[in-house]
Amino acid sequence: MKKVRVGIVGLGRLGRTHAENLAFSIPGAELTAACSIVDSELNYAKEQLGVEKTYFDFAAMCQDPDIDAVVIVSPSTYHPEQISLALKAGKHVFCEKPLAVTLEECRATEEEVKKYPDQVFMLGFMRRYDPSYAYAKKKIESGAIGTPYLVKATGVDPDADAESLLDSGFVPKSGGIMMDMASHDIDLMRWFLQDDPAEVYAVGSTVKHPRFREQGDVETACATFKFKNGAMGQLHVGRASVHGYHIETEIIGTEGSIRVSPVPCKNLAMLYDKTGAVQECVRNFPERFHQAYVEEMKEFIDCIVEKRTPGVDVHDGTQATLICAAAQKALETGAIVTI
Amino acid sequence: MKKVRVGIVGLGRLGRTHAENLAFSIPGAELTAACSIVDSELNYAKEQLGVEKTYFDFAAMCQDPDIDAVVIVSPSTYHPEQISLALKAGKHVFCEKPLAVTLEECRATEEEVKKYPDQVFMLGFMRRYDPSYAYAKKKIESGAIGTPYLVKATGVDPDADAESLLDSGFVPKSGGIMMDMASHDIDLMRWFLQDDPAEVYAVGSTVKHPRFREQGDVETACATFKFKNGAMGQLHVGRASVHGYHIETEIIGTEGSIRVSPVPCKNLAMLYDKTGAVQECVRNFPERFHQAYVEEMKEFIDCIVEKRTPGVDVHDGTQATLICAAAQKALETGAIVTI
């Protein structure tokens, strides 16, 4: 029962989630090393997570013979180079989405990954591992809804976080709302429809926080996708959900449909009071997708142990970036964009 | 297409509901006459409902040859005598529950009704005609839940009305919470289980409005019923539902169960706001059972036209009073009461 020894790079908010899961919640994994340029993050890894080895230099961590796999949760621009370094060093690689920020880099990275067919490469589209989405997929594969032909996807960040996002300086560098927010929904559409879109049209608006407009972005955007096989996709992304973090997906097929999370319930308790019957909602993505992050990492480790290929591959990363970019272009130009 | 001509007695809150339904919503009925000792009520009937004839004296209305049927919505103590007068005058009779306030009067009235087998007699257990309850019954009859063996019934009046009820002087004369509130739930239990209870145990408490205790009653009461055929019933009645008017019933059987109205939704709209996902609730019985009152009156008229016997008969009235009285005694004595 030898454990897979993992080194992680990046210990920001999401990095910590992955690090803690690897340290405490993934039976077959051992968090052996951590890499960061921030001292306090490395101290946290040592003291809170019991990590033995810490690195400032990612390339050095890759050379560590005590590490079998690398988990990349660094800023997106570093992804291609770090993937390449880790693969060359013979490590299995899990990389957070996006694969890369430009389409060219995605394609180059895709080629790079293909050179190492015996090393596991997995991309962090964790929603596929969320119990509800995984269940939906399984039901669809069992024929429960016949042939899926329309996916309606909604992903809206909590309004409670909007102002701090606007203060952070991130928005102007984000590539736009579609580049920043749509990739998970687009990945779900592709996954459920088993196809790629051929064309996209998009509209946007900014009503609550004018600063999104001032910072060159929009607050809310809607897109319609025409898929190659004739299926369709409706997308709604936004940054101002008042009731909490709202991720909802409906997959409509010839024999039925499945809807995931129309009410983003915090838990199974309902309060009845003067207001009525009230269901409190999840506040953010770590709360909503806590289990999904655990499950995807389990899958990564299991794939290494069982020499399997994960369901999410490098091409999914390229396609997500490609389609997000097309949707962003559609949004910015107001024209129909062929993908 | 001759219409059934109806005379109504009693134009209080519930009387008006019945009168308006008869005047405007029941295809085969015509509200021809109204009886009340309150002038303003008779004016309302004439002016708002277009009633042609008004009476101060119920016996006089019964002699009116232009009336085919009488609807009794007067205070409960008048029911037996009015039923008897109307039947003797050859009229069909619809009487609001309860049949009578004492068991003796119930039994005497039951005998009286039996003397007029060709006249329709129907008692106002309108919940049986509510679309959701009628659907539940139909599903059960179709075998959807196998053999029902447990009914859990909840009936709680809105807290918003508690203080005015306490001010009204009604509570000390009500006969107690079980006599006043439990009859509909008990009727539903009997209807769904197709049996009568053999014994009852009850407990009560008063926590929010001490005045219920001061007025010799309780605010909330729970009872457990053992039915003759081995089935069971759990009852919860109360007067202080904060979120609205809460009527909920679950029927549990060997192959499944049916639950009616766990959230007493006002309508099909849900609000998502800072509080979460909020379903506003119905405020009172006219809102919740609006359609049931229409449907039961349609059934009364249809029974007259089609010479049928209604599903709710006079014996149901006796049994409801009998069982309420037993539950009330159980509540007051703290002992198990054999029915």
Added chain:
Amino acid sequence: MKKVRVGIVGLGRLGRTHAENLAFSIPGAELTAACSIVDSELNYAKEQLGVEKTYFDFAAMCQDPDIDAVVIVSPSTYHPEQISLALKAGKHVFCEKPLAVTLEECRATEEEVKKYPDQVFMLGFMRRYDPSYAYAKKKIESGAIGTPYLVKATGVDPDADAESLLDSGFVPKSGGIMMDMASHDIDLMRWFLQDDPAEVYAVGSTVKHPRFREQGDVETACATFKFKNGAMGQLHVGRASVHGYHIETEIIGTEGSIRVSPVPCKNLAMLYDKTGAVQECVRNFPERFHQAYVEEMKEFIDCIVEKRTPGVDVHDGTQATLICAAAQKALETGAIVTI
């Protein structure tokens, strides 16, 4: 309490609904006359609804001095002429949607209606009078969701009716799915957003019933609308909802959102069985909008009595047709259409 005397033209499926409501469920109305070219329909009106006067000729009914108002439920192509005839004859007019089948006729009819400002004219967008939609509107007007900026509308007819629709020969004459199905949803968007769309893009697909394609139409269509004030609309219409008749609308605003009918519950009963917890769904529009049809007709009669202007006016009819036509063109051409 003089009743408004109504003559109806058209006694097909929806005509009967209106006729029965007028005959039995609208306090202030009296169904006095009926017009049809089908003998059996007139017999039905006489025998079942107690209508006194029947006409083969609509113009003749309009000349009847015993009629105050005319309700038009004839085939859409007759609407403009019948509206004009009735108005000229001094009658108040309720007309089922659409106002007319061409934009030119809509505009001409709009001009015609304006000539009779003292006569009530109302168009049958009954969804606005559905208790849930009316509640949503009221909540929005009270500020519950701040400023609305996105409406997501779904309207899918039951799959159970698809084959008979395809057999009926109606599809090729329908003008296309957007012309036939989208007007209620578009009216709701305009009503909730208080604005008109400026541009539309649409896609369609036919997966389950190829005959829709063979008959020159599509089975399912999605459109995205950009409104003049910056708001957005997402529309999904279809003809193959497996679980029943699915009408759902979400209105998203700066302070919250309201969603109407995500589960088109048949009633308040839920069945728990081997399948899980099952909510049966409404089967068709008469079941879903039964109350809405009553309420809109009450409003029409009340407007006559109280000399008020209804919320739904003739311009709403022109706009619905205009926007449906634009959506249809977008669907057929695949291009963005400016409205």
Added chain:
Amino acid sequence: MKKVRVGIVGLGRLGRTHAENLAFSIPGAELTAACSIVDSELNYAKEQLGVEKTYFDFAAMCQDPDIDAVVIVSPSTYHPEQISLALKAGKHVFCEKPLAVTLEECRATEEEVKKYPDQVFMLGFMRRYDPSYAYAKKKIESGAIGTPYLVKATGVDPDADAESLLDSGFVPKSGGIMMDMASHDIDLMRWFLQDDPAEVYAVGSTVKHPRFREQGDVETACATFKFKNGAMGQLHVGRASVHGYHIETEIIGTEGSIRVSPVPCKNLAMLYDKTGAVQECVRNFPERFHQAYVEEMKEFIDCIVEKRTPGVDVHDGTQATLICAAAQKALETGAIVTI
């Protein structure tokens, strides 16, 4: 960051759940030792969980200086002796419910535990650590429902497991349905009402599986509790829930109520198909309370590390057994039982 080293006794179904949680999901814990009289269970612990030391003899494991804490998941009859041995050896103790099978043993064990105030003792009422129940408790403590005065508790095992339970020979030895099934619900009642019951009445029935009767038990039982402070409890336990594992609790207070899990949803996905809108349900307690088992063990470990006393103490165990026994007696005798 020294880990708490744990030895576990009992590796049956629930034992494995605890063992796997300790091995993989509790950051501060290390599963160091396992005790069982079954060889295959010890092999499982070594091979699957990486446990270093295995024991046939519980007393021997208690003497192991490398163990800080003992987790007891052995058959209930062993609990008192094993608790005592472990405490004497200076270990912290987590024991699955029930504390003991007789009231005398409970009281003796309670005395024993009190002798070791510096060692953590915790009883496995895991429902208190389920996220939904913990949330309910927190909301209640924050005043969201005012003063709680009625708890309605339902606990029904899946019908799918009934026949194998009847085949297992367990039922006649179980002490009866109340002793076997009611303790979690009773613990929740005590926890939410912050009080103990003074009297209980109970009824039972067996309709679907006559073998429960043949084996001296009942299939379903209902009880009503009168609490010392005037509050009330309604309990429904059973063994034949057709739709899955049904645990539901409602806490009703003066300012509102909280209901946990009226639909025991498997996840956040809903299927719409010919049946209607279908929510699949959880199948058994490991599925429903997976997270609760993790959370309670985290709390046990945290209490050791932080030298805190857990919320669930030894007295809760005595009371649960005492009250279950009273309910069982009420069920068997048909009389009101004073507690």
